[in-house]
Amino acid sequence: MSKSETRRFTLKDIFDRFRKDSNSCEGGDCHCGPDQNPSHKPEKQDGFEQVFNAPQNRRSSLKKLTASLLAGAGAVSACNPVKDDKAKEKSQISWEEQFKGNYKLMTEEEKKATVNRLVRSYELRTGKALNMSSKGPEKDVLFGYAFNISKCKGYMDCINACVEENNQDRDSQMQYIRIHEMEDGNGLNFGKSKDNYYHEVPAQGHFYMGTQCFHCEDAPCVKVCPTQATWQEKDGIVVVDYDWCVGCRYCMAACPYDGRRFNWSEPNVPEEELNKNQHYLGNRMRKKGVVEKCTFCIQRSREGANPACVEACPTGARIFGNLLDPNSTIRWVLENKKVFRLKEDLGTEPKFWYFMD
Amino acid sequence: MKILVVFWNLVKDSIDATTHGTRLYHLWMAILTITMLIGMYCYSIQIEHGLSVTGMNDRVSWGLYISNFTFLVGVAAAAVMLVMPTYILKDIDFKRAVLIGEGLAVAALIMCLAFVIVDMGGPGVLWHMLPVVGVFNFPNSMLTWDVIVLNGYLFINITVPMYILFRHYQGKEAKPNVYIPGALLSVFWAVGIHLVTAFLYQGLQARPFWNNALLGPRFLASAFAAGPALIILVLAIIRKTTAFNIEDKTIKKLSMVVTVAAQINLIMLVSELFKEFYAPTHHSESAYYLFFGLDGKEALLPWIHTSIFMNVVSTIMLTFHKLRNNFYVLYTACILLFIAIWIEKGFGLIVPGFIPGPYGKIMEYQPTGIEIGVTLGIWAMGAFIFTILAKTAILIETGKLRFIKKEEKAINEVEA
Ligand code: SF4
Ligand code: SF4
Numbered sequence: 001m002s003k004s005e006t007r008r009f010t011l012k013d014i015f016d017r018f019r020k021d022s023n024s025c026e027g028g029d030c031h032c033g034p035d036q037n038p039s040h041k042p043e044k045q046d047g048f049e050q051v052f053n054a055p056q057n058r059r060s061s062l063k064k065l066t067a068s069l070l071a072g073a074g075a076v077s078a079c080n081p082v083k084d085d086k087a088k089e090k091s092q093i094s095w096e097e098q099f100k101g102n103y104k105l106m107t108e109e110e111k112k113a114t115v116n117r118l119v120r121s122y123e124l125r126t127g128k129a130l131n132m133s134s135k136g137p138e139k140d141v142l143f144g145y146a147f148n149i150s151k152c153k154g155y156m157d158c159i160n161a162c163v164e165e166n167n168q169d170r171d172s173q174m175q176y177i178r179i180h181e182m183e184d185g186n187g188l189n190f191g192k193s194k195d196n197y198y199h200e201v202p203a204q205g206h207f208y209m210g211t212q213c214f215h216c217e218d219a220p221c222v223k224v225c226p227t228q229a230t231w232q233e234k235d236g237i238v239v240v241d242y243d244w245c246v247g248c249r250y251c252m253a254a255c256p257y258d259g260r261r262f263n264w265s266e267p268n269v270p271e272e273e274l275n276k277n278q279h280y281l282g283n284r285m286r287k288k289g290v291v292e293k294c295t296f297c298i299q300r301s302r303e304g305a306n307p308a309c310v311e312a313c314p315t316g317a318r319i320f321g322n323l324l325d326p327n328s329t330i331r332w333v334l335e336n337k338k339v340f341r342l343k344e345d346l347g348t349e350p351k352f353w354y355f356m357d
Numbered sequence: 358m359k360i361l362v363v364f365w366n367l368v369k370d371s372i373d374a375t376t377h378g379t380r381l382y383h384l385w386m387a388i389l390t391i392t393m394l395i396g397m398y399c400y401s402i403q404i405e406h407g408l409s410v411t412g413m414n415d416r417v418s419w420g421l422y423i424s425n426f427t428f429l430v431g432v433a434a435a436a437v438m439l440v441m442p443t444y445i446l447k448d449i450d451f452k453r454a455v456l457i458g459e460g461l462a463v464a465a466l467i468m469c470l471a472f473v474i475v476d477m478g479g480p481g482v483l484w485h486m487l488p489v490v491g492v493f494n495f496p497n498s499m500l501t502w503d504v505i506v507l508n509g510y511l512f513i514n515i516t517v518p519m520y521i522l523f524r525h526y527q528g529k530e531a532k533p534n535v536y537i538p539g540a541l542l543s544v545f546w547a548v549g550i551h552l553v554t555a556f557l558y559q560g561l562q563a564r565p566f567w568n569n570a571l572l573g574p575r576f577l578a579s580a581f582a583a584g585p586a587l588i589i590l591v592l593a594i595i596r597k598t599t600a601f602n603i604e605d606k607t608i609k610k611l612s613m614v615v616t617v618a619a620q621i622n623l624i625m626l627v628s629e630l631f632k633e634f635y636a637p638t639h640h641s642e643s644a645y646y647l648f649f650g651l652d653g654k655e656a657l658l659p660w661i662h663t664s665i666f667m668n669v670v671s672t673i674m675l676t677f678h679k680l681r682n683n684f685y686v687l688y689t690a691c692i693l694l695f696i697a698i699w700i701e702k703g704f705g706l707i708v709p710g711f712i713p714g715p716y717g718k719i720m721e722y723q724p725t726g727i728e729i730g731v732t733l734g735i736w737a738m739g740a741f742i743f744t745i746l747a748k749t750a751i752l753i754e755t756g757k758l759r760f761i762k763k764e765e766k767a768i769n770e771v772e773a
Contacts, residue, residue: 102485102492172409180716191639191717211716220563226500227485228492244492246485247408247478250500252418256563258715262418262478265409288407289478346562 086124093121103241103280104231115280126271132278135302137235143296143351144236144323146333147210150357151317154179154201154208161312165297166283167275169267176261176294177212177309210318211342212309213238213259213294214350221251221260230291236323236351237296239281247289256346260293296320323351363760367526370758371749378748381598386744389737396734399727400475408478411728416720417711419476421728424703425735426472428583429465430554431576431702433510435584436462437547438614444533444540450607456750457595458588459518464743466511471735499557506550513543522753527760551577558710566643566710575625576702582618583698585611586691591747593688601751612687616675619694623672626665646719647709656721661705667697 100106100114111134122130159177168174180193184205193209202208215238222231222238229245232238252260266288278284279299286292297307301320305311310318321330333339337355378386403410413420439458443451474480485491486504495501517539524531555573562568589611596603633644645651650658671693680686713719724732752758761769 098482105492178716189717191642191713193716195716195718220561224498224500224561226494226498226504228494229485244482244485245479246482248473248476248486248500249418249478250498250557252415253558253711254561254563256715258416261415263407264411264414265407287479288409291478348562 090121090124093117093124097121097243100243102228102244104228111280118280118284128276130276130278132280132284133299133302134280137233137237137302140322140324141235142323143215143301144321144330144334144353145215145296145351146319146330146337146339146353146355148317148319148357149207149209149354151315152179152208152210152313153315153317154181154197154203154206155314156201157312157314158210158309158318161308162294162297164273165275165300165308166295167267167269167278167285168261168292169263169265169286170270170273171268172264174261174263174267176259177210178258180209180211181206182209209354211257211259212352213255214257214342214348214352215294215296216257217349217351218347220254220256220346220348224250224254226250233281235302237281237298237301238293239295239298240291240293241281242284242286242290242292245290247291249291251291256343256348257350260291262291263288363523363527366760367523370760371745371752374752374758375745375748379598386741389741389744392737393734393741396731396737399730399734402727403475403731404480410725412723412725414720414722416714416718417708417722419707419711420722421703421724421732422472422476424707425732426469426476427554427558427707428699428702429469429472429739430507430550431580431698432584432587433462433465433469433514434547434551434577434580435588436514437544438581438585439588439611440540440547441544442610444537445544448610450604450610453601453603453754454588454592454607454611456518456522456754457591457747459514460743460746460750461584461588461591462514463511463746464739466507466514467742468735468739469507470511471738472732475731475735499553499560502553503550503557506546506553510543510546510550513539513546517543518750522750526753526758548577551580558706563715564643564710565640567706569629571625571629575622575629578618578622578625579698579702580618582615582622583695583702585615585618586694586698589615589691590688590695591743593684595747595751599751600755600757608684608687609682612675612681612691615691615694616672616681619668619672619675622698623668626668642713642717643709646712647705651713651719654719654721656723657704657708660700664697664700664705667693668701671697 097114097117101110103111103114106114115132115134119130119132122128156179159175159179162168162177163170163175166176168176178195180190180195181197181201181203182189182193184207186192188209197203215232215236217232217236219232219238225231226248227244227246230238230240230251247262249262252262263286267286269285274285275283277299279295279302282295282298297305297309301307306320310320319329319333321328323330323334325331333355334353337357339353339355341350341353411420411422436455436458439451439455442448443455474483477483486501487493488495488501488505493501495505517536520536520539521531552573555576558564558567559569559572589608592603592608592611595601630644630648633641637645642651646654647657647661649655671690674680674686674690675694681690708722712721749758
């Protein structure tokens with residue numbers, strides 16, 4: 001088949017597909033991808049439409065326009081008959097992923113559909129299964145975190161656990177948590193502290209303090225994001241939709257707590273180290289050019305477990321729990337200890353407290 | 358229908374005009390084209406490997422690209438300095454300069470948008486940022502405001518001169534009641550794009566270096582110095598190389614604008630320095646880093662010292678009438694001032710905002726070769742666009758490019 005023929009075919013097929021799509025492509029007449037594909041369901045609202053509630057014809061014409069543009073550029077070839085079924089399915093998934101909407105605004109079905117697509121595409125790529133959740137916040141839960149300065153000894157087990165749990169890029173050694181080594185007698189002087197040390201800990205005459213994203217109640221990072229790719233969930237966790245982020249890094253400039261990390265290059269996690277227990281808003285694999293951050297291990301905390309850092313800490317310096325539950329440890333700490341927060345004058349209301357024994 | 362025919366002819370004629378010229382002109386365009394190609398090559402590397410090929414990192418997350426963007430917003434806004442007296446105050450000797458000024462604004466705005474795009478981690482999903490198709494975080498995010506004002510200003514600056522040139526192309530006078538509202542709007546809009554861009558930084562409580570009320574006004578002052586300084590230089594070149602006659606009076610008036618703005622800018626700089634160093638708080642650390650270096654880290658020192666030196670020297674040169682009225686001195690002063698403000702509003706503003714980091718860590722920033730390549734490419738693109746616009750505009754204004762109906766054309770040819 002000649003090149004030009006291939007191209008003509010592609011274009012026409014994409015058009016057909018979208019014509020069917022707009023009156024739903026249930027039934028066996030759709031020849032795009034195998035029917036058993038779980039992600040290939042009729043979706044009413046996804047992609048542009050989710051935010052672009054225009055009349056049907058305007059919507060589909062927009063879709064067609066972009067389809068033809070992309071097909072013209074050779075970027076997509078959704079239903080190329082030359083390829084085998086798997087390739088077809090792959091390109092269809094990537095097509096749908098490219099034009100899906102913002103997770104925050106998706107309906108439950110749309111959330112499921114995109115999760116299924118991602119799981120399926122991992123399966124197609126590696127032949128292995130993945131467990132990805134889209135579990136939402138529970139009612140009457142608001143997460144908070146407390147850090148005991150007297151107990152932290154600077155072992156950094158939390159950092160390592162966090163990196164493994166959250167599939168952070170190994171090449172750039174991305175870390176959400178920083179442990180600052182402070183000199184006794186200087187007070188809380190971050191300027192004189194070290195957050196990179198290679199000696200035996202705890203070092204004489206020093207104390208240790210961890211920082212990470214503080215999940216501010218009035219988060220400047222959320223406010224500045226031009227695309228609403230980052231927001232606060234009902235349970236207080238500040239999350240990022242990695243597929244919606246355009247990578248402008250405005251949120252990084254706005255965060256007063258150094259809470260955000262950027263994928264400057266394609267993140268790499270060795271296959272055997274990959275944590276396959278994932279959440280869409282948490283530790284699923286990121287791509288290059290997007291921002292990410294601590295999510296209080298959303299894949300764990302929403303299942304009722306502690307974040308990996310809390311679990312890994314050998315001294316028990318880290319306390320995590322539901323602020324709305326009067327019997328939780330975190331509530332006990334807030335009520336009985338002298339707690340303080342960092343940079344309180346900025347009014348960001350972090351949900352992260354420090355205290356001393 | 359007739360409009361379309363005329364327009365089509367205008368496009369054809371201007372393509373014809375811009376592809377013909379002197380040897381020097383061709384050389385200039387060739388150099389720009391090569392630079393653009395190099396820039397595109399560098400950008401393709403960046404697309405492939407991500408922003409890791411730049412000197413930026415998690416702590417200094419904006420660098421050369423956003424610096425240039427910030428500076429160019431100012432240059433674009435400065436066109437207003439010409440628009441107002443020409444269209445509204447009917448100051449005749451500005452009339453020719455204004456088309457050049459607006460062409461410069463268009464080129465600068467396109468460069469701004471290009472700098473924003475190359476700075477994005479995911480240029481492929483940029484549609485997320487568009488109103489209507491994407492999810493627009495309006496009015497919360499200052500960046501969405503910036504998208505609106507920049508594109509709006511681009512639109513005004515394309516349509517107003519376009520209308521005037523289009524009329525002149527057909528040998529008709531432009532109707533003031535059509536273009537004056539647009540010109541008036543652009544005056545306010547120019548201040549708007551500039552303030553909004555300043556607010557982009559000013560609104561971040563996390564960065565004390567930016568979170569300062571003088572940022573917006575100082576932005577304006579420096580823009581009204583750098584922009585017209587560039588316009589003077591461009592006019593000087595145009596005057597030399599084309600038949601477009603620009604009177605001494607125009608340049609002299611413009612130089613007054615530059616002088617006053619440069620003086621105000623310097624006063625604000627002194628006020629800023631006084632605040633940071635007479636009674637320093639820990640918020641002054643970024644300024645310390647910028648002007649004196651912190652903890653032995655002093656990558657920005659040579660830059661900012663050069664900038665201040667050039668700033669002071671050029672302002673002195675401009676202040677004395679004797680010196681300013683000598684065109685060679687004036688041009689030198691403009692060059693110095695332009696570079697000084699480029700450093701000050703770029704490197705000197707964006708980078709120290711991130712240093713020291715939120716917890717006092719100092720991570721220095723050095724742009725990489727690829728970053729510089731992309732930057733030069735975008736500057737070349739701007740110059741290229743401007744050259745094309747200016748060439749067409751000059752030909753129309755000097756009467757060399759006119760719409761001729763078919764029959765007339767035939768007659769002309771027979772006669773020739
Ligand atoms: S700590 Fe930073 S990233 Fe986390 S919520 Fe607050 S502002 Fe956002
Ligand atoms: S980098 Fe992503 S999450 Fe951050 S402000 Fe930009 S689009 Fe939003």
